[in-house]
Amino acid sequence: MVGDDLTPLPPKYEPLTDYYLHPSEGSQLAICPVLHTVDNYQKWSRSIRNNLRSKSKLGICSTVIIPDDAKTLWDDLCDRYSLGNGPRIFELKHDFNDCKQRDRSVVVYYGELNKLQNLLSSYVKFPDCSCSAAKEYTKLHENESLHQFCLGLEPKKFDFVVSTLCDE
Structure with missing residues (x-):
């Protein structure tokens, strides 16, 4: 059908089809707030x-x-x-190793470090291990994360805490 001004009318979607968006579903909004890069x-x-x-x-x-x-x-x-993950992994490892508290609160610093660690783990998957060494590998990974966190803390404020945590 054609409208009064000779422009085609948009197709109508039936409410029972999978493609129908009810007005309350925000069809005028972007479906994804994250822009793909x-x-x-x-x-x-x-x-x-x-x-x-x-x-x-x-x-x-x-x-x-x-x-x-x-x-x-x-x-x-x-x-x-997701091609070219090598450079992205390198970049994330660099950012992760460079992440320091730098006059920020511990909460903000930890949040940034945790975000970088989660991003990195989405690219670098460790193989599943069900052998007897699985617990040891998990403990090693947890200790590595703890050391990385402690390395980024401000030494003047947290030397005692760091020496206590990393003494285990």
Whole structure:
């Protein structure tokens, strides 16, 4: 159909289809607050999935010709946009090692360090281990995280605490 001014009318979506967005679902808002860039595929895809899941729109693709299912689409996007992780891992390791308290509160410093550690762990996956050494590897990783945290604390304020924590 054509409107009075000879412009085509937008297609109408039936409320019972998977693609219908009710006005309360905020169809005028961006579905993802995270803008996709070259180095944030993990964060972007997690945000997209969470938002689609909250609107019960995750997993719909029965009318899409290529790909046949959502997993294929996500795997393709991952392959396409998470290339070049080596430089990103290097950058994150550098930022992680350079993270220091620098006159900030311990809470703010810990938050930044934890954020960098979580980002890094999303790129660098340790293999699952069910052998008897699994607990020892976990303890080593926890000690490494504790040492990294202590290295970034302001020495004048926290020398005693650091020597106590790292004495174990």
